[in-house]
Amino acid sequence: MATQYDYDVLYIGAGHATFDGAAPLAKTGVRVGVIESGLIGGTCPNRGCNAKITLDEPVKLTREAARLNDLLSSAPTINWTANVAHKQEIIDPLPAGLTARLEDGGAKIIHGHATFKDNHTVIVDDDQTITAEKIVIATGLKPHRLDIPGTELAHDSSDFMNLKQLPQNLVIIGAGYIGMEFATIANAAGADVTVMLHGDQALRDFYQPYVEQVVADLTEQGVKFIKNANVQAFEQQADQLQVHYGDNQQLTADWILDATGRIPNLDGLGLDQVGVKYDRHGVYVNNYLQTNIDNIYAAGDVLANDLPKVTPAAYFESKYLMRLFSGQTTDPIDYPVIPSVVFTSPRIAQAGMKIPDAEKAGLDVAENDLANYWYYQVSREPIAASKQVHDKDGHLVGVTEISDQAENAVNALLPAIEYQLDRDQVDRLIGIFPTIGYAAWHRA
Secondary structure, eight states: OOSSSSEEEEEEOOSHHHHHHHHHHHHTTOOEEEEESSOTTOHHHHHSHHHHHHHHHHHHHHHHHHHTGGGSSSOOOOOHHHHHHHHHHHHTTHHHHHHHHHHHHTOEEEESOEEEEETTEEEETTTEEEEEEEEEEOOOEEEOOOOSTTGGGOBOHHHHHTOSSOOSEEEEEOOSHHHHHHHHHHHHTTOEEEEEOSSSOSSTTSOHHHHHHHHHHHHHHTOEEETTOOEEEEEEETTEEEEEETTTEEEEESEEEEOSOEEEOOTTOOHHHHTOOEETTEEOOOTTSBOSSTTEEEOGGGBOSSSOOOHHHHHHHHHHHHHHHTTSOOSOOOOOOOOEEEOSSSEEEEEESOHHHHHHHTOEEEEEEGGGSHHHHTTTOSSOEEEEEEOTTSOEEEEEEEETTHHHHHHHHHHHHHTTOOHHHHHTOOOOSSSHHHHHHTTO
16 A cells, blocks of 8 residues: 555544454555544443443343242342443443554554544544544444533433433433333333324334334333324423423423433544545445445444344444455445344344335245243243244245343344355254254254
8 A cells, every 4th residue: 555644544433344354454455544533442442332232231130020029039130230330330341452452453543523624634633643544434423412502411321321310200202212122121121201203103123013012011000102292392390300201291200211312423423524425425436335426435323324223234344444454355335234133122233135126026924923832931031022034935034022031032043044054054064952043043
């Protein structure tokens, strides 16, 4: 690569879209720089996936214990303060570990906020000029905030996961991943939770009959849902908050979570300065993750595409760019099947062709009543089902499951979908018994 620049490849952002590929890329001898204004690792390790799943762990236990209450001598409850402290113990070491991973590979970390000066140059914190032959935009997403009076009174997902004390009366605006997962966690920990929907559906990216079962179960647990809420304003009144919505209606809250989605994190990046094409959906790239400026690339959640905004997609893109920049490939990116899951109780997980698309295409969609399958009866799961899509040749091309172990069942089936295994090949996959993976394969 050209030597007149400070770096061969410069990444802006240090999340999964960067470090999974930047560390091995540096080991190949490519001069790699990484600019990060916050914690190394970005959203997922520090204020997203890792933190959320740690907070959720006791939720699973309390839900299962409630079903097995006659087999236990006492019912567990969640100590919120201890749970948040445990979460912090898990995630606190992660930035240092990821820093070591990058630096041990030979990458250089630059702390600060980057702004493009030209297509080969960025300015960090207004006082450091850095040049690179290739630059990768990997700045991810940030929380969306409602543009209404009193929006400063609401909080985002990071604030929720750092609460030392759980508010008694919690209002959540939005019913996507964050809204539904945090409603599940807060409800299990003892809060009175109200979820206010923009429309009339929660989790619009998932199979709605299964979503409706999750909503019904949360309702039975005490969560309130307000559809088509039309939230108009937040107001402070003494030591409480008022949510103004609908037709002159009000709702009192101790704490408000704005979970209305996440948007591309492009503030102050200076994309207009260099002419990179983007809009509210993110940065546009071709099949090589290359923007309209040929030496500027983008990866991860910041991309304007239809893929799920999940860590595995960012990981795959980061690995692809590593191979592209190191000369290991000249091919366009070829995405595998990318699964997704919402960590409610029960979970909904999916991979491959979605059920509505399969039904429209006239493919074979088979449903399994898993609640009556013996393995799910061990923990008395009341809500457990899956739908599997097969093509005309009998290949498994899609699966959606609702259950407490849906993510593990779908993970087990991914090879069949990705590699289009036929029935004989599937029959040769003998898993460990008894496990959820074995159960998943033997109904595929």
